[in-house]
Structures are given as C-alpha cells and as structure tokens.
Amino acid sequence: MRKDVLSFMEKHNILHKHSTVLIGVSGGPDSMALLHFYHSIQYDWKLRLIALSVDHQLRGEESRKDLEYVERTCAQWKIPFIKASVNVPVHKKENKLSTQVAARQLRYQIFEQHMADCKGDYLALGHHADDQVETMLMEWIRSASSNAVSGIPVSRPFQNGLLVRPFLGVTKNSILHYCKEKKIFPRTDPSNEDTVYTRNYIRKRVIPTLIDRNPNIHQTVQHLSETLQEDEKFLKNEAEKFVDQVIEFKNKERSATFQIKPFKSSPRPLQRRAFHLILNYLYNELPGKLSYIHEEIFFTLLETEESNRKLDFPHQLTIEKVYDQIFCYFPTQDRMSTSFKEEVHIPGDILLPDGLKFCAVYTDQPEEENKNTYVCSANAITLPLIVRTRRDGDRMRLRGLNGRKKLKDLFIDRKIPRNERDRQLLVTDSNGEILWAIGLQKANPKKKVENSPYVKLKVTKSEETWEEYHE
Known part of the structure; x- marks a missing residue:
C-alpha cells in the first residue's frame, strides 16, 4: 500500500520535502494508518509532523479513550500531538444543524486554527477510495447538480496551505490489511455500523453489489471524480468571465x-x-x-x-x-424605499438618500441639459422647490401630450422594475407641479418669462458643493 500511496501523491503533486504536515487523527483505522504512513516517510522526506485530534463530545468516555489512545501512540512514535474538544450538541442545537454537519463545522474550525498557528503546509485526512464511492453515490441520491456530484477532491486550498487526501487511491480493505501488517490496533466507533445513516447503508448494502459487478469500481469512480472536477473547474472559470461581462x-x-x-x-x-x-x-x-x-x-x-x-x-x-x-x-425598508422629502433653497444643496447631492443655483446663461441637469425660468415656478419620493396619483406634463401623464404609466413605459419605483425621486415646486423625475424624465418646460434668470438643478457627487458646481 505504501508504494501505491506514494505513487498517488506524486501523480497529484501533494507532497514536498521539508514540509509541515498536520494529520487529522481520530483513532480509527483510516487515520491511524495515515499517521503511520507519514511516520514511515518522515525522515526520507524531511517532514515535520503534527497529529491533531478533536473530541466532539458525542460518545462520552469512549471519545476520551480515543484521544488517550492517539496521544499514547504519538508519544511512542515521537510525533507532536495536539488535542481539542468541541461541544457538538450545543452547536447543533443553537444553529439547527444535523449532528454530522455540526461536528464537521467545529472540527474544521480547529483544523484551520492550528494550520495557521503551526504554519502548516498540508492538512492530511484519511478519506479513502470507499469514502469516494460512498460520497458520490450519496450526492447522486440527493442532488441534481453536476458540481455537487463530483466527489471528494484530492486536494484543495486550506488556510495557508493545502488540505490533502493521500488515501483516495486505496481501498478500506487495503488500509485494514496495512494496520494488521504494521501491528496497529485502532479504535472503532460502533455508530459506523448503524445503517440508519445513509452513508453506512450505502457502505453495507450498495457498494458490495457494485463490487460484484465491477471489481474495479473504486478506480472507476476516482477517475470519474477527477474528470468531473477538472471539467467543472474549466466551466466555472468560463462562467465567471461570462458573469463579469453580462x-x-x-x-x-x-x-x-x-x-x-x-x-x-x-x-x-x-x-x-x-x-x-x-x-x-x-x-x-x-x-x-x-x-x-x-x-x-x-x-x-x-x-x-x-x-x-x-x-x-x-x-x-x-x-x-x-x-x-x-x-x-432583497426588498429593503431603508429611507429611500419608504419616503423622502426635503426643501431646497437657491443657492443650496441637499444630500439624497443614495449618497448623491442635489444642487440648485441661479444662472443667466444655462448650459445644455443632460440627464443629470434640469433648467427652467425662475419666474415660471413657485418656490421653494421640493425633492421627494412618489405618491399615489402623481402626474407629469410631458412635451407633445395634452394634459398630464400618470407617473405609474411612465414607469411602465420605461420598464422600471417595481422595486425601483418607490425609490424614484421627484422635483416639484411649492404648488406640487412635478418638474423632474430625476434621471428619468423632465416635465414640459414652461416658456421663459422675460428678464427672468434661470434656475439650474443638478445631481452631482456628494463631495461637490453648489459653489463648486456654480463655478
């Protein structure tokens, strides 16, 4: 098995000399075999090894004995040992999670913490070829997404290094034989035999049937997993480019x-x-x-x-x-989506709910209008001006239209989504005449009154003031 694992690691480039490797060890056969394997290559590869065990407080005294067993073995093999305890039942209850998900979340938090503290290059876990088959079958049962059914990755970025699974190329039987050969006597978890759990059911009832039909099912599934992950990585990169464009x-x-x-x-x-x-x-x-x-x-x-x-x-x-x-x-209840109303003095400015600034000035020579400006005769409107959000029944005078048009119909014509309509700001005079739906539509301007200055309105960046704009 040692030769097979080294070949698998070389193929996937998941080990380098002079590396710091943290090994997740539960005391079971998979993790104990993994710990022994790294111990056997430690000096040839000049590795710094650290064993890491997490007590999930799910099995009482048995969990404590698991940690003690790993600690004794690490002392015997002269491997530094770190142990941690997490309260899965409390985390599960507080966050309404399943036992497995709660345990995994807390366990990986511990792994991340010690990867950072120990400046680890790798976190090695004992998932094997049977785990890969079980995982992919479970994903096929539960999911309809190609991304979700691609299985367990051989490696992935983790904290400041990589999470690696060197045993994905070997079977459970190979690991058990390795433990027997190396005189390793691992601890066992009785819950792994309970077929009420989907994974255990697949392990006990489904996989043996698949092996009868295809003795090489482990290699087949691992190859499929790697192929799907490569394809998915490519498609994801292309999708990210597409999303950036569209x-x-x-x-x-x-x-x-x-x-x-x-x-x-x-x-x-x-x-x-x-x-x-x-x-x-x-x-x-x-x-x-x-x-x-x-x-x-x-x-x-x-x-x-x-x-x-x-x-x-x-x-x-x-x-x-x-x-x-x-x-x-997501529907919001911020100030802009409910109501807004402010008087505008001339010259002067007010801050709008979206962070922009509304500026008003007098001028004798108005510039050409654009979507951010509005110009009218000062004597053709009744001051003060008001900036506000829309109200039911709002209407505007539009060029070429006898009478007024409902603001609601204007929104429909301009294809303004419902969630943005209540956010639209309007400029009115003190008589309630709508002069400008800011950035959307200007009312039909009244003729200039002789010898009247112009009022020029503009929406601008919040750091600009009316004085700077006027200049």
Missing part, C-alpha cells in the same frame, strides 16, 4: 441585474453556472431549501412571453422579469 452587481443593495438576450446567447451550461454564481453572490449562505426546482423555474422565467413576472426565492430573495431585463434583489 451581470451588473450592486454591493450596497445586494442586487444583480442583467439583460435577458445576451444572457441567453451563451451556452446553457454557462447560463446554469452563472445562475448559481448570482445566488452565491446574493446569499451570505445558500439556504438549504434551494434545489434544482428553483433552477428550473428561473429558466422558465427567462423563456416566458409575459412582460412582467416575479419569483419568490428562499429568504425573501426576489427575481423579477421586467420586459427584457432580470432584477434579483
């Missing part, structure tokens, strides 16, 4: 926006991965309720001929189609 993210608002046509122009595999990258960006932690069903309804949304449609995802994430655009956002 998706607009807003960090402050935790939102994402994209045009449907360019999104759909890419191959479907990139679209799927882009969808998951969007979710990873928006959620701090992916909800457990997310499934392939959400992916299906997302792509149904892209194909629908309806102009406006909205999906509700877990944790209040909203995905909304507005004509040819998709908006992904």
